[in-house]
Amino acid sequence: MHTVKLMPQSVEVVLPHGSPLTELEFELYGQESIPFGCKAGVCGACVIEILDGINYLGAKQKEEKDFLETLGYPGETFRLACQCHLSGAVTIQVASR
Numbered sequence: 001m002h003t004v005k006l007m008p009q010s011v012e013v014v015l016p017h018g019s020p021l022t023e024l025e026f027e028l029y030g031q032e033s034i035p036f037g038c039k040a041g042v043c044g045a046c047v048i049e050i051l052d053g054i055n056y057l058g059a060k061q062k063e064e065k066d067f068l069e070t071l072g073y074p075g076e077t078f079r080l081a082c083q084c085h086l087s088g089a090v091t092i093q094v095a096s097r
């Protein structure tokens with residue numbers, strides 16, 4: 001089990017190893033969370049910034065990297081939350097433009 005800390009609300013959710021971050025939508029139902037759309041890596045609604053635990057959300061594939069750069073989010077700290085699977089404790093926030 002690993003902890004996902006969502007900032008700036010400082011809300012913590014504990015999820016099993018390997019869980020997709022899309023689980024946050026269910027765990028935080030009715031609360032402010034990540035704005036998921038397609039959940040398939042194509043709409044760009046779910047961009048997050050990783051504040052801690054960058055190595056615990058799986059590898060970023062080339063398609064995801066290229067799409068994030070197109071959206072104006074270059075760099076390793078940005079991810080599409082719908083493409084991330086949890087393997088350790090992380091702290092994240094919804095990316096702002």
Ligand code: FES
Nearest residue numbers: 037038039044082
């Ligand atoms: S929900 Fe559409 S890219 Fe993540």
